């Protein structure tokens with residue numbers, strides 16, 4: 001078969017490929033053919049700075065030599081080994097690295113392949129734990145989660161998620177979850193101020209736990225930042241408070257670090273900022289530096305012990321994914337962790353984080369910018385109809401999309417969350433590239449005014 005023309009590729013992309021989270025009736029093909037560092041190149045040779053890390057997963061840039069070599073070396077050994085009753089050296093080494101690096105107390109690693117599966121595994125482990133711990137607590141079958149939470153798109157992870165626009169359709173298929181409001185410092189209820197914010201939101205968590213803890217298996221949380229909700233940055237102390245309350249009421253804590261893990265917040269794990277060890281910790285997106293699908297659910301020894309026994313006791317965790325713990329993914333994940341050390345990725349972040357913050361302070365002054373928020377190298381810029389009233393634009397006005405469309409004309413690739421412009425570049429981004437991203441957004445917002 002001859003190579004397809006660009007027009008053929010565009011037609012097939014529009015008609016054959018069903019894209020994720022995309023209205024296919026309106027889809028305009030964007031076909032990236034190659035990349036280098038933090039720059040993506042489409043089939044026409046047009047370059048774009050990767051302003052959202054290829055959906056929040058790229059860390060060290062694209063085609064990083066050390067990561068490329070790691071995949072090639074692993075290919076020379078074996079591309080896939082099942083994790084069902086078998087193993088391979090690369091995946092074992094990665095498990096050991098993750099246990100060493102992660103908050104103390106997390107000692108066992110269950111590998112899968114995506115963020116949703118990492119959460120699905122955690123949710124099911126928490127459930128089964130209470131069925132067979134000593135003494136068992138079989139009535140603990142319910143979950144507590146945050147409103148506007150996002151944990152992936154499988155039915156279990158949607159059940160603990162809370163994004164109306166995505167999840168309402170599937171409600172009849174979901175299990176029931178208790179929810180507390182997201183501790184959002186921008187849109188607070190009457191009477192809640194910066195001073196009593198933390199107390200207020202931890203109070204709501206405690207009230208639900210006090211009333212329902214007997215039947216709650218676990219609380220699920222995105223530590224520090226609810227990413228898909230629109231980069232909602234929690235007040236400092238919230239995570240720590242949630243950990244103390246879940247301990248007090250004997251409820252497991254599942255930390256979904258799929259978006260905030262692997263360096264995004266300025267530390268390797270978000271939980272480190274508040275010296276928290278969850279009972280289960282989920283990693284995916286950045287785990288392989290954005291190269292291959294691989295996810296991990298880390299568990300404490302307390303959980304692990306509850307699953308040990310004679311085969312006939314039926315305590316086994318009957319869950320697995322064919323490609324879970326894939327050695328190619330594990331090889332590049334190990335290489336990514338090496339690059340963190342060799343390039344001092346985390347030590348080089350503070351100046352980028354500061355620069356991003358400076359841009360946000362400037363952008364905040366623009367008309368219709370209601371709020372800017374940042375944690376490490378992730379930021380959100382929320383556009384509103386009224387700066388004073390905080391009145392949101394109706395979602396169908398596609399304000400966020402329009403700004404990102406403009407940025408694309410300036411060679412910056414972004415993907416908004418509703419009215420929130422997201423900035424989440426690879427950690428390897430340069431200061432100069434950060435300036436270009438911010439400039440393109442600024443122009444997009446100014447251009448917006450006249451729309």
Ligand SMILES: *Cc1c(COP(=O)(O)O)cnc(C)c1O
Nearest residue numbers: 114115116150151152258259284
């Ligand atoms: C993206 C995301 C997920 C889902 O990860 P996938 O790899 O897309 O399945 C889960 N949790 C959080 C916090 C995420 O941001």
